[in-house]
């Protein structure tokens with residue numbers, strides 16, 4: 337049987353952004369579990385989790401790496417490895433991951449290297465053409481592909497007949513095409529968390545959501561049925577949304593409560609709430625089983641299935657924080673980006689969630705191509721209404737054209753992204769970085785875009801706190817007592833750590849504020 341080492345890079349964050357989510361590597365943990373189930377030996381080198389308190393400045397201090405340096409990750413690969421797998425989720429990380437791959441190749445000249453993940457799925461040909469050190473790219477969902485690759489190594493067979501890969505062939509590349517998605521998610525073995533330095537996350541309150549105790553990542557669904565033009569979901573997961581059996585999700589939660597003392601569960605789903613009946617079954621089952629834990633939906637979810645009854649059930653079953661992803665307050669923009677959302681219905685859903693005591697965050701994007709000033713002002717007015725409604729948090733990202741998305745293809749065709757250079761990849765990190773603003777909007781300078789963004793923040797938080805002054809007191813109290821309830825609590829406390837620990841180089845200071 338084969339021995340596979342999976343590399344998770346360090347966390348790479350734009351140095352001047354407030355974002356740097358320190359999350360356990362759920363993708364590699366899933367892959368490792370499938371490898372083990374098939375009889376192979378799996379290892380994970382979690383670049384972030386192995387040393388979450390080390391900070392390294394990269395690319396002229398444009399990027400901060402948190403965790404092991406790429407050199408240290410490669411040093412830890414055991415010599416008996418038969419296959420090296422590298423995970424690349426975020427395109428902005430590619431320049432450093434490519435360097436890590438080159439280091440691995442230098443140390444292991446004859447061991448096959450496979451790269452996979454969301455970024456690789458979007459640009460497999462570019463990856464193979466620009467990075468001779470990569471032997472094969474895995475596209476889409478990875479569990480079956482990694483097992484087939486390990487089987488092929490074991491049987492000394494070629495990779496050519498394996499589904500879901502892109503290989504070099506005849507001086508170019510050849511794709512075997514995306515695999516059919518795994519239909520029964522409950523057949524996938526649970527993530528191999530024992531191969532990850534999990535305590536480093538659990539003990540330090542690191543994770544995706546607000547710090548509400550020992551937090552474990554969860555995945556209840558995969559995929560999303562929508563096709564928003566700024567999102568790479570359709571090319572990666574297709575438009576098939578598949579949910580697990582709610583009972584199995586709760587069995588997993590119970591396992592982590594017993595095994596790791598977990599008290600909070602962050603759902604990493606792309607769009608957890610699509611089907612009303614699923615979320616009702618799930619929440620009612622928590623209540624029927626008398627389970628006591630908190631859970632959060634930090635990825636921006638859709639609003640269609642969340643009416644008053646659903647948000648009440650969410651709260652009573654322990655959900656405390658959830659994010660909606662309206663993206664814009666302009667109906668024209670929403671139509672153009674194919675968000676398929678009705679703002680009045682979304683607003684009603686949000687108001688219901690706030691009334692039912694959920695801590696609500698909104699995800700906004702500004703700076704879509706062709707977005708007008710009038711449309712940006714509509715978004716600011718929407719934020720005013722949401723502040724008035726008592727929504728707790730929001731984030732405004734500046735639009736970045738991620739590979740694999742429809743807008744990326746459009747901008748490439750129009751020559752707005754002339755080549756896939758390091759500058760372009762690093763520029764994708766500008767979505768939250770005030771120091772290097774980028775604008776893809778005709779007639780709107782990066783500076784002006786930043787002005788709209790600051791205006792949006794001021795209007796939203798100003799309205800919210802002017803109408804609910806007790807929330808300011810609560811914010812200060814939480815700050816003093818190191819308690820977190822909202823994303824703003826989390827961001828401010830992480831910022832305080834960052835300032836306090838700047839001289840000591842603590843990773844928590846360098847970027848633990850959540851995205």
Ligand code: B12
Nearest residue numbers: 357359363421422423426427452453474477478568569606
């Ligand atoms: C949860 C999430 C986050 C969380 C946590 C991410 C994490 N796990 O560390 C946080 C908050 C950190 C986050 C932040 C951001 N995110 Co995000 N996020 C997601 C989301 C919804 C789920 C990721 C996930 O955990 N999936 C579940 C696991 C099981 O899947 P997976 O890791 O992809 O692994 C599978 C396959 O990819 C493959 N695979 C992966 N690695 C490998 C390796 C090998 C060798 C093989 C064979 C296979 C393989 O097999 C795995 C199992 O099937 C994805 C969308 C999505 N569905 O993936 C977006 C997504 C990854 N995020 C995205 C973006 C843009 C961001 C942000 C830039 C913020 C923003 N504006 O939204 C920030 C950047 C963070 C940073 N570095 O600074 C984009 C990335 C696009 C890109 N090309 O860069 C995505 C794809 C959303 C989208 N469709 O646009 N995100």
Ligand code: SF4
Nearest residue numbers: 560562563564567569
């Ligand atoms: S942005 Fe959200 S709703 Fe739109 S396709 Fe991506 S995951 Fe689905």
